[in-house]
Amino acid sequence: MLSPSLECLRSTGWTPWFTSPHSRPSGSLWRSPSSTTRATCRGTLTLLQVMREAGVHRLVYSSSATVYGAPQYLPADEQHPTGAGLTNPYGKTKYFCEQVMQDLAASDKEWRLVSLRYFNPVGAHPSGRIGEDPLGPPNNLMPFVAQVAVGKREELSVFGDDYNTPDGTGVRDYVHVVDLAEGHVMALDKAFSKSFRGYASYNLGTGRGVSVLEMIEAFCRASGKPVPYRVVGRRAGDVASVVASCSLAEEQLGWRARRDLQEMCEDAWRWQKLHPNGFRSCQ
Numbered sequence: 001m002l003s004p005s006l007e008c009l010r011s012t013g014w015t016p017w018f019t020s021p022h023s024r025p026s027g028s029l030w031r032s033p034s035s036t037t038r039a040t041c042r043g044t045l046t047l048l049q050v051m052r053e054a055g056v057h058r059l060v061y062s063s064s065a066t067v068y069g070a071p072q073y074l075p076a077d078e079q080h081p082t083g084a085g086l087t088n089p090y091g092k093t094k095y096f097c098e099q100v101m102q103d104l105a106a107s108d109k110e111w112r113l114v115s116l117r118y119f120n121p122v123g124a125h126p127s128g129r130i131g132e133d134p135l136g137p138p139n140n141l142m143p144f145v146a147q148v149a150v151g152k153r154e155e156l157s158v159f160g161d162d163y164n165t166p167d168g169t170g171v172r173d174y175v176h177v178v179d180l181a182e183g184h185v186m187a188l189d190k191a192f193s194k195s196f197r198g199y200a201s202y203n204l205g206t207g208r209g210v211s212v213l214e215m216i217e218a219f220c221r222a223s224g225k226p227v228p229y230r231v232v233g234r235r236a237g238d239v240a241s242v243v244a245s246c247s248l249a250e251e252q253l254g255w256r257a258r259r260d261l262q263e264m265c266e267d268a269w270r271w272q273k274l275h276p277n278g279f280r281s282c283q
């Protein structure tokens with residue numbers, strides 16, 4: 001099983017490797033906890049093992065703000081405790097993988113491991129040619145809102161309006177996928193910088209909290225379409241608010257999110273409008 005990957009790593013020589021965040025389950029964060037654990041943990045452990053065998057020691061890792069669980073303070077910086085009070089199995093797997101990488105870096109000075117803690121990636125490429133194409137009903141907020149706006153779904157279920165937030169709905173730190181992509185380029189520079197060894201994690205967000213209702217409003221403005229919604233009960237594993245402090249990424253990677261909520265909605269809408277059936281519309 002390891003040989004093709006090993007060959008691939010050897011042939012690319014020094015190229016660092018990313019792990020995909022796609023090990024996130026497509027349904028609820030609680031669905032199939034064993035397959036989530038298998039995909040995230042086994043995938044990461046296998047990759048690290050193959051990298052070591054191939055003599056490749058640089059990695060930019062896709063982690064998640066879920067490692068902070070229900071945050072004890074906001075905005076959450078990288079010093080915020082991780083692993084305590086994790087609210088779903090996905091968060092536990094990301095926490096575990098971060099711990100493994102820290103141990104690895106402590107045991108062998110060759111490693112240069114950069115973990116990026118994504119907050120809530122949304123939006124699409126501004127060309128409208130690359131976007132999110134969930135299989136089945138979207139689990140995440142923005143793709144669901146986009147599918148309601150384009151008429152594929154009747155209404156959005158808002159999961160709870162009794163949180164301790166300004167309008168009672170969940171608050172998240174949404175970050176444009178192109179900003180996120182740029183963060184990876186900066187992280188690569190870090191992994192290759194002469195002064196860096198070991199392990200480091202960085203938050204990638206905007207530092208701005210947006211509620212579910214604010215997101216609906218912004219999307220209606222960007223699309224010119226109505227987004228009917230109905231408030232239902234809370235979703236298991238959700239927390240009230242998660243907002244990033246991104247000053248470490250700015251200081252050490254030179255990265256800062258530059259795109260605002262309106263741009264996130266406009267780009268997501270362009271993709272959705274041009275490709276109502278996702279990549280199947282491209283054929």
Ligand SMILES: O=c1ccn([C@@H]2O[C@H](COP(=O)(O)OP(=O)(O)O[C@H]3O[C@H](CO)[C@H](O)[C@H](O)[C@H]3O)[C@@H](O)[C@H]2O)c(=O)[nH]1
Binds near residue numbers: 171235
């Ligand atoms: O149909 C929906 C979907 C979501 N929400 C609400 O919208 C907010 C955002 O929910 P998402 O599912 O879009 O995102 P999460 O915050 O649950 O999870 C995301 O952020 C996490 C970090 O905080 C992880 O990175 C995870 O992989 C990523 O999907 C939450 O308040 C949620 O309750 C709804 O009201 N209705």
